[in-house]
Amino acid sequence: MINKILQKLETTSKLKYEIYRHTLNLFNELEQTAHEISEELRAQAPDIDDLRIGVKRINDYEFMFQIGGDTLVFILQSNISRLPEDSYLSKSKYLKSDAELQYFGQILIYNFLSDTILFNRLDDLGYLVGRLLLNKEKKFFFEGERKIVFNFPELKDNPMTEEKRRSLIEQLLMSALENDLLPPAFQDIMVISYHQKIEHTSSMGNPKKIGFDLFAKGRD
Structure with missing residues (x-):
């Protein structure tokens, strides 16, 4: 059993640490580009x-x-995940060629209203506009806003570069800015409690995003 544990540490655990370092470096590079x-x-x-x-x-x-x-919030996931075997990516020839390629680091990008953060409105919603997945070969796949997804190649042909980092952030900014707000229905804010008035003055009648055109399915 000890040998099996050591073997696992030398393979999967080592692989996950390597991918984490790649993802951490990418996260820091994205911040610098930002x-x-x-x-x-x-x-x-x-x-x-x-x-x-x-x-x-x-x-x-x-x-x-x-x-x-608008405020984009970039979050680095500290854990490395393996794609489910029934996912569309896992079925690709590229990932089937090497099981280690199915492990990914993740960076999540959420869109919040800037006033949500400024006024600390804890009940306001944030929208996941993108998830960036990075494997051991430093190739990435972006899931999220549809028009952004289709501006990048398939995973096997998509190594991360300085040009792509900049393009991704610029497109995320445009996506947030182009997504307008809708006010809540009149009936939803017609009656409020005094507690709501005291606790939520800054968010009363708070608008919601229309909704992003998200895409996270296999491309034909």
Whole structure:
């Protein structure tokens, strides 16, 4: 049994650590790219104080990119996952060629309203606009906003590059900015309790995102 444990440590555990390091490096590179884009926008913005553009590190596993009324939250998952065998990706020839390629690190990107974070509105919703999966060969697959997904090649032909990092962040920013808000129905906010008035003044009548056109299925 000891030999089996050691074998597992030398194979799967070592592989997961390697993928984690790749994903951590990518996460840090995405943050650096976000800073570069932020600085370019700030340099060209005519009235920067009103537009509220900037990148903020929260901790080792999270940073935020605020752009006007929207904030993208990037979250690094510390654990490495293996794709289910019945998933469409697992059935591809590329992943079938090597079982180790089915292990991925994950970076999640959520879209929150900037006011949600500013006013600490704990009941407000965030929308998962994208999930980035990275394997041991540093090739990635993006699941999320449909028009972004189709701007990148299939997994086997999609190594991460500086150009793709920038393109991904720019497209995520455009996706958040283009997704408009809808106010709640009049009937839903017609009557409130005094407790709601005291506790939730800043979020009363809070609008919701129309909804992103998400895509997480196999492409024909």
